[in-house]
Ligand SMILES: *[C@@H]1O[C@H](CO)[C@@H](O)[C@H](O)[C@H]1NC(C)=O
């Protein structure tokens with residue numbers, strides 16, 4: 067109401083002053099908008115819900131493109147439109163910036179809870195059709211979505227990083243008439259049931275920093291104790307790490323793996339590498355054994371993040387949340403997607419691979435999979451059919467044009483991206499481009515510019531900008 071009054075007052079003033087264009091302030095990018103969607107686009111539940119989106123109109127001029135993104139598993143926020151590389155692109159190309167929430171995350175909830183029965187509407191088909199419906203409205207009736215005039219039939223570029231990068235790529239593959247092109251940064255499009263490559267990617271980062279061998283030794287030393295069945299030695303070890311002594315050995319191993327990789331997705335710049343600061347620097351202490359260095363590193367991560375015993379239990383206890391179906395639990399929804407879509411269980415390399423390991427051998431499929439039925443019901447099939455996932459959702463990307471794929475060479479998720487350490491995972495990519503960003507971690511190209519960005523990151527942005535210009539024919 068207040069906003070309306072302000073607008074009329076300003077319009078009135080400019081009218082009285084005799085200027086031609088009324089000076090109407092643009093709605094701030096924090097203004098929430100809501101788009102109505104059916105619970106199920108494919109028939110079984112026609113109830114509706116409201117999908118939240120945010121818009122930044124500042125750079126838009128008639129005829130400009132729409133840069134559509136989704137934060138995927140995170141709630142929408144102004145940072146996704148005001149402060150990414152797309153913001154720079156929009157400024158250069160008169161674009162409209164829109165970010166739209168993903169069903170079951172943030173405030174965009176098709177169902178009143180997160181029970182297994184409710185989550186059955188969380189299918190990739192439904193997720194993509196939500197975004198496609200929005201894109202159709204943006205093209206055909208922009209006035210129904212936006213509070214400033216936007217041209218009909220605008221070209222739409224879909225962008226995203228990590229899981230949202232999957233969505234960008236899938237949207238271009240599935241709806242090429244709606245989506246002109248996609249920038250898919252660190253898109254985790256290839257699924258694996260036993261995803262020990264995640265561990266190995268982390269190892270490559272440690273290797274680049276010179277502490278891989280000692281880190282791996284420390285993990286082995288911890289395993290010797292966790293597997294000893296010596297309760298006293300185990301609780302002594304937990305106390306030395308500062309993790310709860312109430313956790314079982316598997317959950318302790320899971321917690322240590324999560325804490326050690328806390329900073330693995332931070333940007334590497336020409337002046338800083340958080341994995342070096344939070345992990346490898348401790349292993350340069352000449353008087354510390356690998357185990358002592360590991361303990362010092364984990365303790366410092368706990369301290370830096372202000373974690374207490376309760377938050378550590380929350381992070382480590384894999385049984386927490388089984389009976390809690392309340393909305394807003396990102397971890398629960400993400401777990402459901404792993405259980406029913408693509409697995410990607412972040413296990414240690416099985417011993418028959420002979421590979422060095424940077425996480426505990428206790429982290430195997432038996433650690434992760436039982437949660438699927440425990441948390442979501444016996445109807446969930448174990449193991450998840452990753453082969454079908456890949457044939458439906460990886461193979462769909464073969465031969466699709468106008469996708470820009472990027473991945474950092476030190477990205478912990480690299481082996482899920484098409485620029486894997488074993489080479490390009492797609493066999494046919496005419497009209498699409500794959501770039502490996504040397505020395506970078508996760509989604510660095512789509513972040514807002516920083517003074518100390520790596521040159522490789524700057525080059526990847528320039529290459530992407532040139533492709534977008536080509537797709538837009540400008
Ligand atoms: C859009 O983003 C730009 C760049 O961050 C910012 O300056 C501007 O205030 C935003 N526009 C609105 C209307 O919030």
Ligand SMILES: *[C@@H]1O[C@H](CO)[C@@H](O)[C@H](O)[C@H]1NC(C)=O
Nearest residue numbers: 351352353354355358359362
């Ligand atoms: C090096 O390790 C030793 C043994 O754990 C420890 O007492 C000492 O404080 C460490 N030094 C630094 C500078 O962290």
Ligand SMILES: *[C@@H]1O[C@H](CO)[C@@H](O)[C@H](O)[C@H]1NC(C)=O
Nearest residue numbers: 280349350351354355356359
């Ligand atoms: C790390 O390994 C090197 C040998 O590769 C050794 O000289 C050094 O002392 C080790 N440091 C720690 C903290 O384990």
